[in-house]
Amino acid sequence: MDKAGYDLLNLIEATKPADFEDVGYYEDTGSTIRYGCKDQVCFYHESTTE
Numbered sequence: 001m002d003k004a005g006y007d008l009l010n011l012i013e014a015t016k017p018a019d020f021e022d023v024g025y026y027e028d029t030g031s032t033i034r035y036g037c038k039d040q041v042c043f044y045h046e047s048t049t050e
Helices: 003-014
Strands: 020-026 031-038 041-048
Antiparallel strands (some): 020 031
């Protein structure tokens, strides 16, 4: 990897995740997916309606 690649990797690793939450509905599978980050802890939860 070149210097620009290492610089980008260092920047990504040093960046803290922002707080957000989103929900996706998938009619073909009957799944609801809730994901996001809160206080720098990211989460993912999938549930089905079956």
